[in-house]
Amino acid sequence: xxxxxxxxxxxxxxxxxxxxxxxxxxxxxxxxxxxxxxxxxxxxxxxxxxxxxxxxxxxxxxxxxxxxxxxxxxxxxxxxxxxxxxxxxxxxxxxxxxxxxxxxxxxxxxxxxxxxxxxxxxxxxxxxxxxxxxxxxxxxxxxxxxxxxxxxxxxxxxxxxxxxxxxxxxxxxxxxxxxxxxxxxxxxxxxxxxxxxxxxxxxxxxxxxxxxxxxxxxxxxxxxxxxxxxxxxxxxxxxxxxxxxxxxxxxx
Ligand SMILES: Nc1ncnc2c1ncn2[C@@H]1O[C@H](COP(=O)(O)OP(=O)(O)O)[C@@H](O)[C@H]1O
Ligand SMILES: [Mg+2]
Numbered sequence: 343x344x345x346x347x348x349x350x351x352x353x354x355x356x357x358x359x360x361x362x363x364x365x366x367x368x369x370x371x372x373x374x375x376x377x378x379x380x381x382x383x384x385x386x387x388x389x390x391x392x393x394x395x396x397x398x399x400x401x402x403x404x405x406x407x408x409x410x411x412x413x414x415x416x417x418x419x420x421x422x423x424x425x426x427x428x429x430x431x432x433x434x435x436x437x438x439x440x441x442x443x444x445x446x447x448x449x450x451x452x453x454x455x456x457x458x459x460x461x462x463x464x465x466x467x468x469x470x471x472x473x474x475x476x477x478x479x480x481x482x483x484x485x486x487x488x489x490x491x492x493x494x495x496x497x498x499x500x501x502x503x504x505x506x507x508x509x510x511x512x513x514x515x516x517x518x519x520x521x522x523x524x525x526x527x528x529x530x531x532x533x534x535x536x537x538x539x540x541x542x543x544x545x546x547x548x549x550x551x552x553x554x555x556x557x558x559x560x561x562x563x564x565x566x567x568x569x570x571x572x573x574x575x576x577x578x579x580x581x582x583x584x585x586x587x588x589x590x591x592x593x594x
Contacts, residue, residue, distance in 0.1 A: 343406045345525045351400035359550040360386045371523045375536040383551030384529040388495045417486030417494040421501040423478040425470040432466040435485045456484040476507040496528045547589040554589045
C-alpha cells in the first residue's frame with residue numbers, strides 16, 4: 343500500500359487556483375522531491391497531504407486511510423527549524439515525544455543515535471543560539487525522525503541557509519536517509535538538491551500547479567561529493583532544468 347496516494351487533487355483559495363488535478367503515489371521508503379517555481383503550490387500540496395488544509399476536490403490517502411483531518415503520524419521539517427530557545431539540542435529533539443504525552447526518557451537512546459548520525463555529537467547540551475543555522479536544521483531533522491514516523495514531509499528545509507552550508511546539508515541528509523530509509527516528500531527549488539537526494543523527482547508547473555513530468559533517479563547510493571561531476575548527474579540536472587524552464591514558458 344502506497345504510503346501516500348493523491349488523486350485528482352485541486353485546491354483553490356478564493357479566486358486563486360493553487361493546485362489543479364494533481365495525482366501521485368509515493369512508495370514505501372522512497373525519497374521523492376517536488377520541484378517547481380515559487381508559488382506553484384508545493385507547500386499547499388504538503389499541507390494537503392498531512393491534512394492541515396482540506397482540498398477543494400480530489401483525495402489524499404496516507405497508508406490507505408483517507409486524510410480528512412491533520413495527521414499526527416508524520417514528521418515535518420520546515421524552512422525555519424522552529425526550535426525552543428531555552429531547550430538544549432537533546433531536549434528539543436525529545437520534545438516530539440512529550441507532545442505525544444510520552445516520557446522523553448524512553449527516547450533518549452534513540453535521540454543520541456540520531457544526534458551522532460547527524461554529526462551533532464558534543465552539542466547535546468547546547469541551546470539553539472549556540473548552534474549554526476545548519477546545525478539547528480539538523481536538530482529539526484533529528485526531531486522529525488525521533489518517533490520513526492512512516493512519512494516525513496520537508497518544505498525547503500535548507501532554503502534559509504547559505505549556499506555552501508546548503509550543499510553540505512544535502513550530503514548530510516542523504517547520509518542520514520541511507521540509514522533511516524524513511525519515506526520522504528521533500529520540496530525544493532534547487533535542482534542539484536533534488537537530483538542528489540531523490541529516487542524520483544516531480545516537476546510542477548507555475549500556477550496553477552500541475553505535475554508536468556516525473557524523473558526517476560537511478561544514481562547509486564550513498565551519493566557523495568564526486569556525484570556532482572558524474573555524467574548522469576550532470577545530464578539529469580540539465581534535463582530537469584529544461585523541463586522546469588519549458589513549464590514556466592508554457593505559462594508565460
Ligand atoms: N492560505 C492561503 N490563502 C490564499 N492564497 C494562498 C494561501 N496559501 C497559498 N496561497 C496561494 O497559492 C499559491 C501556491 O502557494 P504555495 O503552495 O505556498 O507555493 P510554493 O510553496 O510552491 O511557493 C500561491 O499563489 C499562494 O499565494
Ligand atoms: Mg512553499
